[in-house]
Amino acid sequence: MKPVSRDEVAEAAGVSSATVSRVYNNPSSVSRNKRTAVLKAAEKLGYVPNKSASALRRNGTGIITLVEMKKKHRTYYWGDLPIFKWFYTDVLHAVKHVIDNSMYQLNIASASNSRELEALKGHTDGIICYDADEISEVEMIAASGIPYVIGHHTKAFEGFSRSSTDNFEGGRLQAILLKDAGCSKPAYITAHLDMVQPHLDRLEGFLSVYPEQNVRIVGDGIGRTAGYRAARKIISSADGIAAVNDITAAGAGYALSEAGIRVQHDIPLVGYDNMPLSIALPFKLMSIDLQPAEIYKQAAVSLLLRLSGDTGVTESVILPGIVKS
Amino acid sequence: MKPVSRDEVAEAAGVSSATVSRVYNNPSSVSRNKRTAVLKAAEKLGYVPNKSASALRRNGTGIITLVEMKKKHRTYYWGDLPIFKWFYTDVLHAVKHVIDNSMYQLNIASASNSRELEALKGHTDGIICYDADEISEVEMIAASGIPYVIGHHTKAFEGFSRSSTDNFEGGRLQAILLKDAGCSKPAYITAHLDMVQPHLDRLEGFLSVYPEQNVRIVGDGIGRTAGYRAARKIISSADGIAAVNDITAAGAGYALSEAGIRVQHDIPLVGYDNMPLSIALPFKLMSIDLQPAEIYKQAAVSLLLRLSGDTGVTESVILPGIVKS
DNA sequence: CTGTTAGCGCGTTCAA
DNA sequence: TTGAACGCGCTAACAG
Numbered sequence: 251m252k253p254v255s256r257d258e259v260a261e262a263a264g265v266s267s268a269t270v271s272r273v274y275n276n277p278s279s280v281s282r283n284k285r286t287a288v289l290k291a292a293e294k295l296g297y298v299p300n301k302s303a304s305a306l307r308r309n310g311t312g313i314i315t316l317v318e319m320k321k322k323h324r325t326y327y328w329g330d331l332p333i334f335k336w337f338y339t340d341v342l343h344a345v346k347h348v349i350d351n352s353m354y355q356l357n358i359a360s361a362s363n364s365r366e367l368e369a370l371k372g373h374t375d376g377i378i379c380y381d382a383d384e385i386s387e388v389e390m391i392a393a394s395g396i397p398y399v400i401g402h403h404t405k406a407f408e409g410f411s412r413s414s415t416d417n418f419e420g421g422r423l424q425a426i427l428l429k430d431a432g433c434s435k436p437a438y439i440t441a442h443l444d445m446v447q448p449h450l451d452r453l454e455g456f457l458s459v460y461p462e463q464n465v466r467i468v469g470d471g472i473g474r475t476a477g478y479r480a481a482r483k484i485i486s487s488a489d490g491i492a493a494v495n496d497i498t499a500a501g502a503g504y505a506l507s508e509a510g511i512r513v514q515h516d517i518p519l520v521g522y523d524n525m526p527l528s529i530a531l532p533f534k535l536m537s538i539d540l541q542p543a544e545i546y547k548q549a550a551v552s553l554l555l556r557l558s559g560d561t562g563v564t565e566s567v568i569l570p571g572i573v574k575s
Numbered sequence: 576m577k578p579v580s581r582d583e584v585a586e587a588a589g590v591s592s593a594t595v596s597r598v599y600n601n602p603s604s605v606s607r608n609k610r611t612a613v614l615k616a617a618e619k620l621g622y623v624p625n626k627s628a629s630a631l632r633r634n635g636t637g638i639i640t641l642v643e644m645k646k647k648h649r650t651y652y653w654g655d656l657p658i659f660k661w662f663y664t665d666v667l668h669a670v671k672h673v674i675d676n677s678m679y680q681l682n683i684a685s686a687s688n689s690r691e692l693e694a695l696k697g698h699t700d701g702i703i704c705y706d707a708d709e710i711s712e713v714e715m716i717a718a719s720g721i722p723y724v725i726g727h728h729t730k731a732f733e734g735f736s737r738s739s740t741d742n743f744e745g746g747r748l749q750a751i752l753l754k755d756a757g758c759s760k761p762a763y764i765t766a767h768l769d770m771v772q773p774h775l776d777r778l779e780g781f782l783s784v785y786p787e788q789n790v791r792i793v794g795d796g797i798g799r800t801a802g803y804r805a806a807r808k809i810i811s812s813a814d815g816i817a818a819v820n821d822i823t824a825a826g827a828g829y830a831l832s833e834a835g836i837r838v839q840h841d842i843p844l845v846g847y848d849n850m851p852l853s854i855a856l857p858f859k860l861m862s863i864d865l866q867p868a869e870i871y872k873q874a875a876v877s878l879l880l881r882l883s884g885d886t887g888v889t890e891s892v893i894l895p896g897i898v899k900s
Numbered sequence: 901c902t903g904t905t906a907g908c909g910c911g912t913t914c915a916a
Numbered sequence: 917t918t919g920a921a922c923g924c925g926c927t928a929a930c931a932g
Contacts, residue, residue, distance in 0.1 A: 298698075311627065333658070333661060335665070335851075338660075342683070346683060355638070358667070529822055530825050530852050531891075
């Protein structure tokens, strides 16, 4: 019932315990024969390296922290909404899967300023920053001195280690969906273009497919009621609607339904984020999936690489996908 | 920059290092004077106990695991829905807060059968079981031999360590809400009463306020469309509607709106679970809050107690609350 | 109530 | 390429 230790594996494999250690930490420094012998013995005995001992010896914490970047100062931030937590859960599970297969353990935390970030210093060997989307945040993270990788609206931040989505591409996919449905003069509902870079990126992606003069850009805010208001304005002139996110698109859907227009059938409607709203809404929504799990899985992999001595920044971009249902 | 160790605190406080350890693990065994001296010194130096060393020495993993109980065999299980993840996130943060202030670290996992549960054995010192709601699950957990506390639909399982909600009380609160709104012949939309104990408990709680002959019980399923269908049947006879959960209530709300009836204003409508749907729905929903954070916070506290030598089962019940907005 | 002491399992020198 | 030996910070057993 007691867990198998390194020494038992060493004895079974006929090598020293140091060699067993090397097999797990620096495999290439061990000869082929001994390496396979060790792995075979470990497999047979069911050996699992002890992460606590590893961390203790290495003078580290053995912990990687998934840090939620809170935006307390911001008037507009979707991440604070309860419904957005589904997103976080997906990310958490993806990161966990990667970290579980390393010598590290996963922890979670949140931080909204540099003081809270500094407070993590003794408690973690590296951080994955969830939803860092302002240059000030990104610089703060880099300045903390903690090894880091940031996600997910971070495509613009060159020179920083990051794993990001491509909002321009997402906007382009929104346009493709409407184009495929036969729309020629769509409306695009959005807002906060000066404040929220991702919104601008999405719009520009959309406009890369439809020429600007054919697109009616509307909106005085984000959310169900704003989407409703915006849709009412263009309901008679547009033959397709895209919105900067699903909630806003939902509002537009209500406006259509109210006017006796069948969503998708009469007027195609596409949102963004692939929120799990279909269960609550009385109509279908097309959407764009950021693939949050994939983004942060990549972030975790990059961070582990970095922690094992790899230097230099890593910059990956995960392309969003189309959701038709 | 190097973290402060126990010995430095001991020296600063003028005690032995063992006493410092005791202050953190068994405070009552240390005299008042020395204890305050130690805490003062620790505070001044910024001492944080090293969890890895603690776990190593204790021959444990130093890990407490929040285990999601998956119901792969069940045709009906809300927990699988993406939208339900908001619930999980709240629980996670509550548990984390408790565990962070202990010598343990928090990990997460999922399990759907006893094999997967057994696999956790070497990896954790104790488990908090998220959403165990069948006696077979509960018995499986107890049989695993891992110290455990289970949540949250577990009020019925006497003799097992648990922290649970009171669905009967929640159903009663639903009725109170309708009564306060002046309803005398309400309808209750529910289903799966034979399969899902919490649904039955909620209904019975409801019927403890309204006599059974005054309540129209309807429903052929759960969800938006089932709620819609059920509401259509009683729309002309009921003066208030309660549903077994928010999604089903949402469907009922659509039926009312469609008939030109104003939700809440003309006919009060109450759901259950306090799901974050208000942002997407075109009407308000009253609801019942399980207080998931509170339930699992209590579970974590109980588990820690147990792990520090406290024997015997702990059984706590958290009362749900009313949400009017 | 308090101090002394012996490892927990592992990573990393240092020699060979 | 390999092995011997040390000690990371802490808990628990024991002695006083």
